[in-house]
Amino acid sequence: MGTHRSEGARDWQDQDGAENPEQSPRPWNLMIKHRYVQRRGRRSHTTVSYTDPLVSMDLLRAVLQPSFNNDIMAVFRKYQKFFEKAAENVKENVGDDVQPDLLVREAYRNVLEHAKQLFPEGEGKKAGSEIPVKRARPIDEEYCHRGSPIPKKRKSRPGAVHSSDRTVNFSLVKPKSEPIKREGPKWDPSRLTDGSTFVLGSRANKALGMGGTRGRIYIKHADLFKYAADSKDKQWLAERHHMRATGGKMAYLLIEEDIQDLSHSDEYKDCPDVRMDELKPFSVPPWMVEKMQRAMEAQRDSDP
Template sequence: MIKHRQVQRRGRRSQMTTSFTDPVVSMDLLRAVLQPSINEEIRGVFNKYMKFFQKAAINVRDNVGEEVDPEQLIQETCRSCLEQAKLLFSDGKKVIPRLPHEQAVPKRARQMDEELNRRGSPVPKKRKGRPPGQSLANDRGVSGMAAWKLKVSEPVRRDGPKWDPSRLTETTTFVLGSRANKALGMGGTRGRLYIKHPHLFKYAADPQDKHWLAEQQHMRATGGKMAYLLIEEDIRDLAASDDYRDSVDLKLEELKPFIPPVWMTEKMQKYMETLRNGGDPVPLPPEGPPEP
C-alpha cells in the first residue's frame, strides 16, 4: 500500500515538491510499477489467439488479393481487441462504440464460440455461476474475431445502379486500387479499401490490361503482381461520405483518373455482368485490343 504523504526533493537549482495526496497519482505510480508484468501477460493472451488471427488474415489475402498485408491486418485487429477490452472497466458513462459488424452477428459469434471449443480452442467454455458481466465481456471479444472472419465469406450484394454494366461507357474514368487506397487515407495498409468496402466494383487487370497501363505510365510493369481498377465516381462518392469527408488524410489528388480503351471497358462490362448474375469473381481471360 502506498501511503499518502508529502515528499520534498531538493535540487541544485530549485526545490521540487511532489504530492502523493492525490489518490490518482498514487494509483498511477503503482500501475507504472506493475505495467511491464501486465504487458507480458497481455502478450501471452494474444499469443494464444494468434493462430486464429493468422489464418483469418491469410484467408483475407487469398480472397482479396496480394495487395493485402496480413501482418498489418493482425496488428490492427489486436489493437481493436484492446480497445474493446476497455468495456470491462467502463464506468457506465463513457461508451466505447462497437463496430457495426460486431452488433450484427451475435448469434453467429456464439456459433463460432462453440466451434472453437469443439476444436480445443483456448476460448474458455462458459461455466455455471459466472458473473454476467464477465460472460458478456468474453462474448464481445469472441464476436469481434468471429465477425472479422465471417465478413470475408459473407456474400456481397451486387445490385442497384452502381452494378449496372451500362454505366460503364467510353468516357467512364477509372483509378488504380492502390491510388484509391492512398487517396482515402489508407496508404499504410494495402488492400484495406477492398476489405472495408466489399460492395465496390473492382476489376483485376489481366496481363494485356497491365501492359496497356504500363505503356500509358499509369503503373509500373509489375509482372505477376495484382492490379485492380475501380470506378472513379465510386471513390469520390466514398470521399464525400461521413466516413471520409472530414478526414485530414483525404488526398483526392492521388487518384490520377484515366479513360481506358474501349476493348478494356467492354471486358469490365462483361465482368460486372457476370458478378451481378452471381458468377464467380475471377478475372476474365486475357483479351487483346482489336486488330487495326
C-alpha cells in the first residue's frame, strides 16, 4: 500500500511538472496565506490587535537594538583610552586592590544613565499612555461578516494626534545635562584633615531619601567627592563597626560636610524623606586621609 502511495505521489509530481512554469507561476504567497487562515481557525477563536503605538515602537526598537548596541560600543571604544588611563591613575593613587576594569564599566553605566537626560520624560509620555488599545474580539465575529481575510477599513484613530504631540514636546524640551565640575574649594585636598568626618555612601544615599535606588547619589550628584575604599580601608572600617564586611564589593566614603550642605539646599530641606540621623559620621586615621587627598588630587579638574 505504501508503494502505491509513492507511485501516486510521483504521478502527481509528473503531472505538475508537465505544466509550463512560465505561463502558470505558482502564487506561493497566496497559498501560504490561505493555509494560514485555515489553520488559525482551528487553533484559537481569539486574536489580539496591536493598535497600541508603544507596542509597535517597541517592536521596532527590538529589531534595531543590535545595531544600536554596535554603534554605542563603537562610541565607547573611541573614548576607552581616556577611561582606562583615569582608572589606572586611581589604582596608582588608591592602591592595588582597585580593579580598573570595574571602574571603567561603572563609568560606562553612568554615561548611559546621564544620556537619558537627552530624552526627558514629559507630557508626551502621559499622552501616549492614554491612547486606548483595541480589545481582542472573537475571530468568528470578524470573519462571519466578511468572507475574505482582508481586514476591514478602520476608522481613523485619535492616536495620530497624540503621536504628533509627543514629537512636538520632544523637540521643544531642552536637555538638562551639564558638564560635571570637579573644582573649587570642595575639591581642594587641603580641606581633608585629621579632624574631617566621613560617611558611607550607602548611608548618605538613604539619609537624603534615595534609599530605594542603590548608588543614586553618585549619579544625581556626580560632582561630589567619593573615595573608593581599598581592602585595608574596609578592614579598618569593619573592625570599628562602621560597615559590614563586604568582600569584593565597592565601598565609597563621602565627606559629611558635603552631605550636610546638600540637606540644607532647596532640593532637600523640605523633603519629608530626608533623615540625616542615618549618616553616622566618623573620623579616619591620618594614613587614610593621605590616600583620600591623593585620590581627590587625581579626580579633580586639572584647570580649576
